[in-house]
Amino acid sequence: MSNPFEPQSTHNPADGEGFDPHPPTNPSQPVDDPSPTPAISAEPDLAFKTSDAAPDLASLLASPRPDDAADAPASTSSPVYRVSPAEPDWSGYTLPPLEDAPPAEEKPSGWKTAWAVIREVGETIILTLIIFFLIQTVIRNFRVVGTSMVDNLHDGQYLIIDKLSYNSFVTDVLKMGGPQRGDVIVFEPPNRPGEDYVKRIIGLPGETVEIKAGQVFINGQPLAEPFQPTPGTYTMPNAVTVPEGQIFVLGDNRNNSNDSHNWGTLPLENIVGRAWLSYWPPSEWGVIPRDAPTEQATLKHVLNELVPSANADNN
Numbered sequence: 001m002s003n004p005f006e007p008q009s010t011h012n013p014a015d016g017e018g019f020d021p022h023p024p025t026n027p028s029q030p031v032d033d034p035s036p037t038p039a040i041s042a043e044p045d046l047a048f049k050t051s052d053a054a055p056d057l058a059s060l061l062a063s064p065r066p067d068d069a070a071d072a073p074a075s076t077s078s079p080v081y082r083v084s085p086a087e088p089d090w091s092g093y094t095l096p097p098l099e100d101a102p103p104a105e106e107k108p109s110g111w112k113t114a115w116a117v118i119r120e121v122g123e124t125i126i127l128t129l130i131i132f133f134l135i136q137t138v139i140r141n142f143r144v145v146g147t148s149m150v151d152n153l154h155d156g157q158y159l160i161i162d163k164l165s166y167n168s169f170v171t172d173v174l175k176m177g178g179p180q181r182g183d184v185i186v187f188e189p190p191n192r193p194g195e196d197y198v199k200r201i202i203g204l205p206g207e208t209v210e211i212k213a214g215q216v217f218i219n220g221q222p223l224a225e226p227f228q229p230t231p232g233t234y235t236m237p238n239a240v241t242v243p244e245g246q247i248f249v250l251g252d253n254r255n256n257s258n259d260s261h262n263w264g265t266l267p268l269e270n271i272v273g274r275a276w277l278s279y280w281p282p283s284e285w286g287v288i289p290r291d292a293p294t295e296q297a298t299l300k301h302v303l304n305e306l307v308p309s310a311n312a313d314n315n
Helices: 057-062 110-136 168-173 299-306
Strands: 139-143 158-162 184-187 197-203 208-212 215-218 246-250 271-280
Touching: 110 139, 139 271, 197 208, 197 215
Parallel strands: none
Antiparallel strands: 139 158, 158 271, 184 197, 184 271, 197 246, 208 215
């Protein structure tokens, strides 16, 4: 029995020769038929035609990436592939402990805020009082009342009093300061305790003071008074010897002053302090000198001496 899939040869009696079922595939070979039959390949052509716009997969894989262009050698025709570094070993790594979150700030209550304000005000008041009392131990202010010191001090004038100059620690231990002739002082008179007077020191301990027709004598010698008081007209009946620890004081307006020529000498412990500075009114700003009129120590007088007036004769 013949194989049905094997090609069978046939004989055409008209042609007088056999038929070859497999004609030659070479196109150069001549054929008897003017319209030759196309050659049939034994294997089917499985290639598919792709679009010209679509890139070839192999060319994409072979083309270097932009960041590899600098590293790839120019003469290399085969593609270069980058190798990623080895993955780190995280098996022995432990996370650090989390820090404790800070506690939430407690919102202050109204009472705490009020207490903080009260405490702040209280501390300010206490500090102010401490400063005030410390200053009061060193200086104090004084207002002149009356006319007993005219023409050097005037009624209503304000002074700064130095309380250290006659302090017993300063005078006895440090051997500094102490009363000096010509000083203007504030004190409590022995016949009127609780009141403050302002006068000038004239006689010192151990000296003998006399007043004749307004002229002051110390130990029998007339006293030069550069502070220029308003002279008096009275005569003190008896000479006074000033005891230790006391002084003799007079007002600059001699006929209108209640002073030592009326009630005697003044104990040193009655002295409040020395008049040091005049601060009111502004026209009287200046120090209180012991050897010159007060007017010559004012700021106004000093400025007038430095800057002469426009109508002054400069010849």
